């Protein structure tokens with residue numbers, strides 16, 4: 187009799203915990219109300235690319251940007267200002283504005299309407315004096331400070347990176363116990379501190395990348411502020427087009443149909459200069475095939491910061507991300523990251 191009472195209590199406890207867990211998950215993960223945006227000139231959706239400059243050389247990216255221009259895209263390309271000081275870490279390699287031919291190419295891109303953004307001042311960690319120098323050089327070459335900054339790999343000067351990326355304390359604790367530490371661009375006692383300069387000069391920083399093509403459905407109030415990360419003015423999400431396989435999978439026909447139907451926003455995060463987008467020295471035809479499909483649709487093809495500026499002026503935008511949406515975005519990012527680890531990269535689509 188006594189044993190059955192204990193068992194009954196135990197089952198009640200397990201049942202109650204499950205109900206609590208499911209209830210909390212539904213509360214945090216329940217999709218928010220969709221936000222309807224009217225895009226300029228009757229366009230049906232907004233599209234841009236945020237191109238991470240890892241491994242990018244002039245030879246590799248020139249044919250790719252010629253194609254983007256040919257198909258009417260004006261996207262956002264990140265750059266490094268200074269040469270790498272840690273080239274042994276392979277993602278740090280790639281051309282910088284230090285190289286005259288590359289600099290001329292970047293200026294030509296800017297004159298054609300592309301946006302030039304920052305990927306930290308170099309591939310490799312930089313202390314504050316180098317960051318100040320790099321930002322002034324950026325302005326000297328491009329005539330203005332970057333509107334967008336994207337953190338890079340293991341740079342110690344990354345802002346709110348590593349465990350500091352997370353706002354939801356349990357995720358931060360988990361990350362701090364297993365992940366890489368020591369990113370301190372936001373710490374005013376660190377030699378890598380430049381949070382005040384980010385606040386002063388940069389409007390947007392990329393926070394998380396997702397597998398969903400329509401970022402507006404995922405995060406209707408984008409771009410957003412986070413109260414616990416005061417040095418970043420606004421954060422924005424991106425969609426995962428890391429290499430050509432993922433780019434092609436993200437921009438497959440059915441996904442583009444959905445983006446158009448839902449009146450969505452897609453900012454693809456990719457590494458165009460890392461090699462997968464090229465076939466020999468030319469652009470891979472699979473890249474052109476996706477651009478062709480995109481360009482045939484009634485999209486607003488603008489730079490990432492133009493799209494983000496526009497979204498901030500439209501009805502339904504609110505400044506601060508609330509706690510529930512913060513937890514939701516962080517959980518979905520974790521989920522995406524987990525799927526990326528356990529699922530193989532998508533197989534290439536047949537070319538037309």
Ligand SMILES: [Zn+2]
Pocket residue numbers: 238239240277305337338339
């Ligand atoms: Zn990078």
